Amino acid sequence: xxxxxxxxxxxxxxxxxxxxxxxxxxxxxxxxxxxxxxxxxxxxxxxxxxxxxxxxxxxxxxxxxxxxxxxxxxxxxxxxxxxxxxxxxxxxxxxxxxxxxxxxxxxxxxxxxxxxxxxxxxxxxxxxxxxxxxxxxxxxxxxxxxxxxxxxxxxxxxxxxxxxxxxxxxxxxxxxxxxxxxxxxxxxxxxxxxxxxxxxxxxxxxxxxxxxxxxxxxxxxxxxxxxxxxxxxxxxxxxxxxxxxxxxxxxxxxxxxxxxxxxxxxxxxxxxxxxxxxxxxxxxxxxxxxxxxxxxxxxxxxxxxxxxxx
Numbered sequence: 001x002x003x004x005x006x007x008x009x010x011x012x013x014x015x016x017x018x019x020x021x022x023x024x025x026x027x028x029x030x031x032x033x034x035x036x037x038x039x040x041x042x043x044x045x046x047x048x049x050x051x052x053x054x055x056x057x058x059x060x061x062x063x064x065x066x067x068x069x070x071x072x073x074x075x076x077x078x079x080x081x082x083x084x085x086x087x088x089x090x091x092x093x094x095x096x097x098x099x100x101x102x103x104x105x106x107x108x109x110x111x112x113x114x115x116x117x118x119x120x121x122x123x124x125x126x127x128x129x130x131x132x133x134x135x136x137x138x139x140x141x142x143x144x145x146x147x148x149x150x151x152x153x154x155x156x157x158x159x160x161x162x163x164x165x166x167x168x169x170x171x172x173x174x175x176x177x178x179x180x181x182x183x184x185x186x187x188x189x190x191x192x193x194x195x196x197x198x199x200x201x202x203x204x205x206x207x208x209x210x211x212x213x214x215x216x217x218x219x220x221x222x223x224x225x226x227x228x229x230x231x232x233x234x235x236x237x238x239x240x241x242x243x244x245x246x247x248x249x250x251x252x253x254x255x256x257x258x259x260x261x262x263x264x265x266x267x268x269x270x271x272x273x274x275x276x277x278x279x280x281x282x283x284x285x286x287x288x289x290x291x292x293x294x295x296x297x298x299x300x301x302x303x304x305x306x307x308x309x310x
Contacts, residue, residue, distance in 0.1 A: 056133035088267035098164030188221035
């Protein structure tokens, strides 16, 4: 694992971790982003996508010492706020089946292979016959977060039953997929930023679990992003922005990104965060987008066509 702190910090008592200032947390964030969002790693994740179409194989997690997780591994954030963030994250992750089946429906007529990757296959009666690779990997997240919470508190917790935004087709399936795909990339990006930020506030076995969640989110975000650039090569920043914030029709209101962000901030107990916590998450989000946009500029039509056309 990446060593995100100096030896002096790593061997200090948990109380000194709690007093880490903005610049120390920022240093840890920089180290994490330099490692996990390196351009060559993003290319590897995207190049893996066509290999997964014919023979999907879940990414294995490294062994986790669950019993070693303890509150002393939380740094630079109030443990109670950390726990509230865990609850919000597990509630958001829990309805993975709803997410995958909604995405499959938007994809199945236009890109059957990608539909299978995210949502598996269904029979003529609508019964699920095969679980998609995206779901196989993402469905590990809620149990992992529940284990962390139980280890830190000694209590068991059950995620809330959230209603997932369903399949809302119009008479333009290409535009439907474009709009849905942008929101899917945006949510994967948000999860990536959150788990990177949580990694910067943890050490030891607790960070080991968050590392696996982070790797999964980066993996999926990269694949969805690259696929979207290939499938919609004529898009631009103006169209992206308009699509994400569009609110005029009733259908678009349900897909509004700002509305989604407000709900997520409430779920993650944003109002209870310190100014430093808020500032470092915003820093994480900004630097992450900068790295992704730099990588995006290397996704030429020739490169993507050679990779994904078959």
